[in-house]
Amino acid sequence: MDGMTATHARKVLLAAPRGYCAGVDRAVIAVEKALEQYGAPVYVRHEIVHNKYVVKTLEKKGAIFVEETAEVPEGNIVIFSAHGVAPVVHDEAARGKLATIDATCPLVTKVHKEAVRFANEDYDILLIGHEGHEEVIGTSGEAPDHIQLVDGPKDVANVEVRDESKVVWLSQTTLSVDETMETVDALKTKFPQLISPPSDDICYATQNRQTAVKQMGADADLVIVVGSKNSSNSVRLVEVALGAGARAAHLVDFADEIDEAWLEGVHTVGVTSGASVPEILVEGVLEWLAERGYADVEVITAAKESITFSLPKELRRDLRAEAAELSAESSGSSGSAETA
Numbered sequence: 077m078d079g080m081t082a083t084h085a086r087k088v089l090l091a092a093p094r095g096y097c098a099g100v101d102r103a104v105i106a107v108e109k110a111l112e113q114y115g116a117p118v119y120v121r122h123e124i125v126h127n128k129y130v131v132k133t134l135e136k137k138g139a140i141f142v143e144e145t146a147e148v149p150e151g152n153i154v155i156f157s158a159h160g161v162a163p164v165v166h167d168e169a170a171r172g173k174l175a176t177i178d179a180t181c182p183l184v185t186k187v188h189k190e191a192v193r194f195a196n197e198d199y200d201i202l203l204i205g206h207e208g209h210e211e212v213i214g215t216s217g218e219a220p221d222h223i224q225l226v227d228g229p230k231d232v233a234n235v236e237v238r239d240e241s242k243v244v245w246l247s248q249t250t251l252s253v254d255e256t257m258e259t260v261d262a263l264k265t266k267f268p269q270l271i272s273p274p275s276d277d278i279c280y281a282t283q284n285r286q287t288a289v290k291q292m293g294a295d296a297d298l299v300i301v302v303g304s305k306n307s308s309n310s311v312r313l314v315e316v317a318l319g320a321g322a323r324a325a326h327l328v329d330f331a332d333e334i335d336e337a338w339l340e341g342v343h344t345v346g347v348t349s350g351a352s353v354p355e356i357l358v359e360g361v362l363e364w365l366a367e368r369g370y371a372d373v374e375v376i377t378a379a380k381e382s383i384t385f386s387l388p389k390e391l392r393r394d395l396r397a398e399a400a401e402l403s404a405e406s407s408g409s410s411g412s413a414e415t416a
Contacts, residue, residue, distance in 0.1 A: 085343070085372065086342075086343055086344075086345075086369045086370045086371075086372065087343070087344055087345075087370065087372040087373070087374060088344075088345050088346075088347055088362065088365055088370050088372065088373045088374070089292040089295060089296055089344060089345070089346045089347070089374055089376050090346075090347050090348075090358075090362070090373050090374065090375050090376065091285065091288035091289055091291075091292060091346065091347065091348035091349075091376055091378070092288060092375050092376065092377040092378065093281070093284050093285060093288065093377075093378070093379060093380075093381045094285060094288065094347075094348045094349045094353075094358065095302075095349045095350075095351070095353050095354065095355050095358060096351065096352070096353070096354065096355070097279070097280075097281030097282075097351040097352075097381075098281070098381075098383045098384050098385045099158050099181030099182065099183060099184070099279070099281070099351075099385060100125045100158055100181075100351055100352045101384075101385075102158075102179065102181070102182075102384075102385045102386075102387060102388075103124050103125055103157065103158035103179040103181065104124060104125060104130060104134070105387060106124075106155060106177060106179040106387055106388050106391065107120060107124050107134050107139050107155055107179070108134070108137065109387065109391050110153060110155060110177055110391065110395075111134075111137050111138050111139065113391065114153055114395060114396045115138070115396075116137070116138025116139075117138055117139070117140045117152070118138065118139055118140070118152075118153050118155060119139075119140050119141075119142055119147075119148040119152055119153065119154045119155070119174075120134070120139050120140070120141050120142070120154070120155045120157065121142060121143075121144070121145055121148075121154055121155070121156055121157060121161065121165070122141070122142075122143065122157045122159070122210055123141060123157060123306075124139075124141075124155065124157045124158060124179065125157065125158050125307075125352035126303075126304050126306045126307035126308070126310075126350075126352050127303070127304050127307060127329075127350075127352040127353055127354075128304050128329050129329065129330070129353075129354065129356075129357055130352065130354065139155075142154075144168075145165055145168040145169050145172060145174070146168065146172065148169075148172060148174055150172055150173045150174070150402075150403050151173055151174075151399045151400055151402065151403030152174055152175070152399055153174070153175045153176070153177065153395050153396065153399055154169055154174045154175075154176055154177075155176070155177040155178075155179050156176065156177070156178045156179055156180060157179060157180075157210065158179055158180060158181045158184070158352075159180070159181075159184065159209075159210035159211040159214060160180040160181070160184040160185065160188060160210070160211055160214035160215065161178075161180070161214045161217070162213065162214050162216070162217020162218065163217060163218060164217055165214075165217075173399070173402040173403045173405075174399060174402070175390075175395035175396070175398045175399035175402070176390065177388050177390040177391065177395070178388055178390065179388055180214075181249070181279075181385075182385050183249055183277075183279045183280075184211055184214070184215075184249055186277075187215055187246055187247075187249065187273075187277050188214070188215055188218050190246055190273050190274070190277075191203075191215055191218040191219050191222075191223060191246060192218050192219060194219075194222070194244050194246075195218070195219030195221075195222040195223075197242075198222075198242065199222065199242045199243065199244045199271075200222060200224070200237040200238055200239070200242060200243045200244075201219060201222050201223045201224070201244055201245075201246055202223075202224060202226050202235060202237075202243065202244070202245045202246070202263060202270075203215060203216060203223050203224070203225050203226065203245075203246050203247065203248070204226050204227075204228075204245060204246070204247040204248065204251065204256055204259050204260070205225060205226075205227065205247060205248030205251065206227055206248065206251075206308060207225055207227050209248060209308055211248050211249065211250065211308075212225060212248055215246070215248070226245075226259060226263065228255060228259055229255070229258050229259045229262045231259075232259065232262040232263055232266055235263070235266065235267075237267065240267050240268075240269055241269050243267050243269065243270050243271065244270070244271040244272070244273065245260055245263060245270060245271075245272065245273070246273050246277055247273075247276075247277040247278060248277070248308070249277055249278055249279040249282060250278075250279070250282050250307075250308040250309035250312065250351070251278055251282070251308070251312060252286065252312040252315060252316060253278055253282070253283055253286055254316075254319070255315075256278060260272070280381070280383065281309075281351045281381065282309050282312070282351065284378055284379040284381060285309065285313060285348060285350070285351060286312065286313065286316045287378040287379065288348060288376055288377070288378035288379070289301075289313050289316045289317050289320060289346070289348055290316060290319075290320045290378075291320075291376050291378055292320075292346045292348075292376045293316070293317045293318075293319070293320025293321050293322045293325075293346065294320055294321035294322070295344055295346075296317070296322045296323075296344050296345060296346030297322070297323050297324070297341070297342040297343055297344050297345070298322065298323065298324050298325070298326075298338055298339070298342045298344075298345050298346070299314070299317035299318075299322040299324070299325040299326075299345070299346035299347075299348070300325075300326055300328060300334065300345060300346070300347050300348075300361060301313045301314050301317065301325065301326070301327045301328070301348055301349065301350065302327075302328060302329070302347070302348070302349035302350070302353050302357050302358050302361055303327055303328075303329070303349055303350030303352070303353050304327075304329055304350075304352070305327060305329075307350045307351075307352055307353075309350050309351050309352075310327060310349075310350030310351075310352070310353070311327065313325075313327075313348055313350060314326065314327050317346065317348075322346060324338065325346075326338060328361070329357070330357060330360060331357075331360040331361045331363070331364035332364075334361070334364060336368070339368060345365060345370055346376075347361055347362065347365070
């Protein structure tokens, strides 16, 4: 092999960590376990995680995805997604006589608890996040009278607070670390007494995946991020790759979405995946690339992840029986309801 060919050998830089985080793993297993224990159908409010393949796979096993709690027939089980829900959604489920499994990621639950605590102390809470994202809607619902959304640095000029000595920021867990800190800096310039949360809200997995992409971005002619378009953390990985120096970066759900034209003049391809993406989809991309001459794979490791979360406690109860009992109580209005 001559020097020129060796210099321009095609290769893949594979980010580590990538793919499933502990919160996503917990949520997906929760749906699978519920189907095993209680049988189909099990209803899920919104996509359990933002990934097309995962949702379709669970649908085939008997999960039914709905947009609103009111769509679930009385006496059934409903699972709340990893992104978390507002207290009003729990109330809706109770009124609908539904048994619930809360698969909210524990790191999102932490942000909810912070919101409640600071609201109880009468702080103005500046929630950094993207308008309309399920996680933002859920967190905002914990203290709607105290929380205002700040959607990036451009929004800071519009922020008004009651007392500049009682202001705190919180954030959506799946944002770009760099953009979030840019927003925080702008907020601190406007509100010098702004308080930070006890620990950064952006989750460990989001940070680690972004760090890995930064490490390989400058060396990659092209970065392929495996993930769905409604996955906030996956979209951020594309932005981080471009910011780190990649010539191009694209988001795909599956290998067959890759455009061969993207490979023109490309010697090094970076590959990573969002936190809601199963590894089988990454393997599909690696196989696709190998068939086109990119068989040499080098792993770029930014961190080691060992964190795991226990499954929702509701999976240790007979929810079908509880749901049936709730339904029976509502239909047999003459008798007095007994509590378990």
